[in-house]
Amino acid sequence: MVIFDPFTDTGGGLEMLFRWGHVLSGITWIGLLYFFNFVQTPAYAELSPAARGEAFDKLTWRALWWFRWAAALTFLTGVTILGIQKNLGPDFADYFAGKQGTSIAWGAILGTIMFLNVWGVIWRAQKVVIASERDKLAGGEGDPAQAGAAKKAARASRANTLFSIPMLFFMLFTSHFAIVGNYADPDGGVMVGAWAIFIVIVAFIELSALGLLGGLDNFFNKAAFDKHRNTIIAGFVVWALLFFGGWELIIGEQDTAPVSGDTTPVSVTVAESGG
């Protein structure tokens, strides 16, 4: 059977099966993320306190189970794909210095930050919120830490929504454009420039969402995260900065090579050069 021949090599059947599992778990995770941000949060703001308490107890609780385990599975299948491709072994430095490796590194770093936000911030904070809502349903006062925990979770969730837009682009870009597009063969200089843009932008957004740059209500958080419409716009702005700034401007097009006897420069495409 073709699926077993080859099975465990790069590009073989096993990698295909893991890609399938990766995208299935990825859509489950990000689908629920968008449900929380675009549907649940605005709807809960309009529910009565009693209805909201019941919804946290019966609906949010279940949704969060699928959400966090889908995030874990997406992360694990993604890392396994890198392993099957043998990109985590001795070829690590070569792969991640190239166009394909740089693209997947950007997608995977964004995905990994999102995964850590789910387990380290959102889930921890939502446990406080749900316990407090359940306490109120049982006639208690609720936890005074609830409002703070809800704000923390909301900021991290909006940061994940923002990141999901460039994350998915670079996830797909890796095998479908970075490798065949006529981008320059990366050299140390351009890569350092592109990575600098990536690190500064991503670190700023994450640290801000965690409240480490002047609190959870600093100017950026309010502008980008208070309304989900603004979060979506910010996601596309960040994508444009990373893609046009990092890839089109800094990495840029492949050098043109003059053909002998002809002074007109022609682009050497991957297909022409057999690469």
Ligand code: HEM
């Ligand atoms: C959590 C960290 C993540 C890691 C480490 C990771 C890693 C990877 C890797 C290694 C690939 C294969 C790249 C290639 O060689 O073509 C990939 C592809 C892909 N990933 Fe992720 N990923 C992560 C999160 C996500 C998320 C959240 C989604 C959301 C749906 C996602 C969707 C995809 C898609 C659609 C592909 C493209 C499959 C293809 O074009 O064949 N990934 N990812």
